[in-house]
Amino acid sequence: MTIYNIYIFDRMGTILYQTNWNRLKQSGMSSEEEAKLMYGMLFSIKSFVSKISPLDPKRGFLCYKTSKYALHYYESLTGVKFILNTDITIKNVRDLLHQLYKEIYVEYVVKNTECEMGQPIESELFKLKLDQFIKQHMKSLQ
Amino acid sequence: MGIYGVYIVSKSGGLIFNYDYTVPKIETEQTFSYPLDLKLSCENNRLLVSFGQRDNIKVGHVLLAINGVPVSGRKLEDGKDAIEMLDDVTNYPLNLKFGRPKMTINEKIFLASMFYPLFAIASQLSPEPRSSGIETLEADTFKLQCFQTLTGVKFMVIADPTHVGLEQLLKKIYEIYADFALKNPFYSLEMPIRCELFDTNLQALLEQADKNGINSI
Amino acid sequence: MSRQNTRLDVKKVNSELFTLTYGAIVSQLMKDYENVEDVNKQLDRMGYNIGVRMVEDFLARTNAGRCYDLRETADKIQYAFKMYLGITPALTNWSAAGDEFSLTFDTNPLTEFVELPDNYQNLKYSNILCGALRGSCEMVQMDVSCWFVQDQLKGDLATELRIKFNKRLEDAIPAGED
Numbered sequence: 001m002t003i004y005n006i007y008i009f010d011r012m013g014t015i016l017y018q019t020n021w022n023r024l025k026q027s028g029m030s031s032e033e034e035a036k037l038m039y040g041m042l043f044s045i046k047s048f049v050s051k052i053s054p055l056d057p058k059r060g061f062l063c064y065k066t067s068k069y070a071l072h073y074y075e076s077l078t079g080v081k082f083i084l085n086t087d088i089t090i091k092n093v094r095d096l097l098h099q100l101y102k103e104i105y106v107e108y109v110v111k112n113t114e115c116e117m118g119q120p121i122e123s124e125l126f127k128l129k130l131d132q133f134i135k136q137h138m139k140s141l142q
Numbered sequence: 143m144g145i146y147g148v149y150i151v152s153k154s155g156g157l158i159f160n161y162d163y164t165v166p167k168i169e170t171e172q173t174f175s176y177p178l179d180l181k182l183s184c185e186n187n188r189l190l191v192s193f194g195q196r197d198n199i200k201v202g203h204v205l206l207a208i209n210g211v212p213v214s215g216r217k218l219e220d221g222k223d224a225i226e227m228l229d230d231v232t233n234y235p236l237n238l239k240f241g242r243p244k245m246t247i248n249e250k251i252f253l254a255s256m257f258y259p260l261f262a263i264a265s266q267l268s269p270e271p272r273s274s275g276i277e278t279l280e281a282d283t284f285k286l287q288c289f290q291t292l293t294g295v296k297f298m299v300i301a302d303p304t305h306v307g308l309e310q311l312l313k314k315i316y317e318i319y320a321d322f323a324l325k326n327p328f329y330s331l332e333m334p335i336r337c338e339l340f341d342t343n344l345q346a347l348l349e350q351a352d353k354n355g356i357n358s359i
Numbered sequence: 360m361s362r363q364n365t366r367l368d369v370k371k372v373n374s375e376l377f378t379l380t381y382g383a384i385v386s387q388l389m390k391d392y393e394n395v396e397d398v399n400k401q402l403d404r405m406g407y408n409i410g411v412r413m414v415e416d417f418l419a420r421t422n423a424g425r426c427y428d429l430r431e432t433a434d435k436i437q438y439a440f441k442m443y444l445g446i447t448p449a450l451t452n453w454s455a456a457g458d459e460f461s462l463t464f465d466t467n468p469l470t471e472f473v474e475l476p477d478n479y480q481n482l483k484y485s486n487i488l489c490g491a492l493r494g495s496c497e498m499v500q501m502d503v504s505c506w507f508v509q510d511q512l513k514g515d516l517a518t519e520l521r522i523k524f525n526k527r528l529e530d531a532i533p534a535g536e537d
Binding site for chain 3: 011013043058076077078079080101102105106110111117
Binding site for chain 2: 427428429455456457458501524526527
């Protein structure tokens with residue numbers, strides 16, 4: 001399996017972190033513009049999903065797939081949004097994202113008082129742990 | 143198995159056809175005493191529950207009727223203001239009906255036109271070259287399968303998340319579209335589809351797929 | 360980039376040390392600000408900053424779902440007190456509309472060794488709790504107000520913290536959209 005890239009937004013739409021692993025195509029814009037476009041699209045998808053849903057949604061939007069990639073979405077109750085792009089064969093990414101929230105974000109961002117809430121994450125420790133986490137799962141899910 | 147509805151969007155992004163196959167009815171009627179232990183807020187000119195979910199009344203449901211009198215917007219059918227009625231102690235006990243808001247045709251047109259740019263952005267943001275737009279979109283309550291023809295028409299079906307084989311179903315709907323809309327000399331392209339034969343054939347197809355599974359079609 | 364790999368055993372941190380630390384902070388604040396109202400405000404602000412972080416830990420550890428009713432929220436708050444302070448406050452005095460309730464404590468670990476001097480009668484000694492509740496609720500899109508209505512430190516029979524639900528908060532919309 002392949003994981004391409006990740007975006008993390010806070011509830012105000014600020015991009016907290018984004019990074020690429022095996023990305024083959026760039027969007028052709030700056031990373032700030034790309035993050036803005038991504039947040040805008042997610043916002044629209046969420047509103048689309050809540051309106052078109054035939055039953056009362058609980059978690060709402062989970063993922064979408066195109067011919068080439070799958071976008072997986074996980075939102076914590078506090079509104080932190082994790083977006084993971086992978087190839088289309090992977091399943092159970094939701095559990096993976098929940099684990100990432102619990103073991104990486106909460107541990108190395110929330111509990112690190114050096115990390116200001118609502119500001120892009122600068123912590124090297126967080127970056128390292130996230131990279132390890134993703135690479136480990138890329139291997140184990142192969 | 144459960145198929146909820148079918149949408150067809152033209153090349154230019156306009157909704158040209160919509161059919162609701164099954165619409166789950168989610169409504170609850172209950173008698174309340176003063177003060178009302180639900181928080182209501184006014185959104186898009188509808189009164190909806192913003193907090194204080196109980197029994198089957200869920201956050202996001204709208205107020206449909208007071209004492210059996212339908213509410214539209216903030217007013218009752220007899221012209222009374224709904225909020226004033228709810229605030230007045232002397233009106234209680236009140237019988238209130240809440241339910242999941244149904245989409246109006248205007249909202250459907252709006253949503254269809256909203257899907258169009260989402261489709262394009264998904265392709266633009268792809269980490270792999272030459273990606274299509276959104277083919278499947280999953281939420282906890284439904285799955286949306288989209289099929290775009292080479293000519294740019296989009297067929298979408300909304301179904302239960304566990305439903306399989308929606309791709310084949312969409313191809314079949316495409317065939318029906320070709321047979322009963324496009325081949326009909328009185329149907330003009332890009333315009334809403336109002337052809338009885340199209341309707342009846344589509345309905346028969348959905349019934350068959352729902353009853354006997356996708357493989358039977 | 361330093362972080363111990365061996366975590367402390369959360370059950371083995373001495374609670375008296377915690378109580379003393381909090382007491383030291385409050386008394387230092389009283390020295391630094393001199394004005395009781397300012398200290399109340401600072402305690403609330405400190406609590407808020409703790410709350411906005413702590414709630415993530417709570418959610419990650421308990422896998423809690425979203426609350427759609429204040430009664431659910433009250434149960435979660437009660438559980439959080441058990442989890443972080445080892446006490447279980449009673450949920451009491453619900454308002455008829457179900458948008459206000461009280462947490463009643465028969466013990467408060469923050470005040471274990473405290474005697475409030477006479478000239479500190481306006482000090483809200485445990486105000487950090489109000490801030491923490493406000494901060495953590497705000498992070499799950501709920502605007503609440505919290506205040507003390509009774510305090511054993513001031514000779515009341517129980518310590519009572521009141522919580523009122525104000526409104527739901529919405530997600531930020533992207534810039535340039537309506």
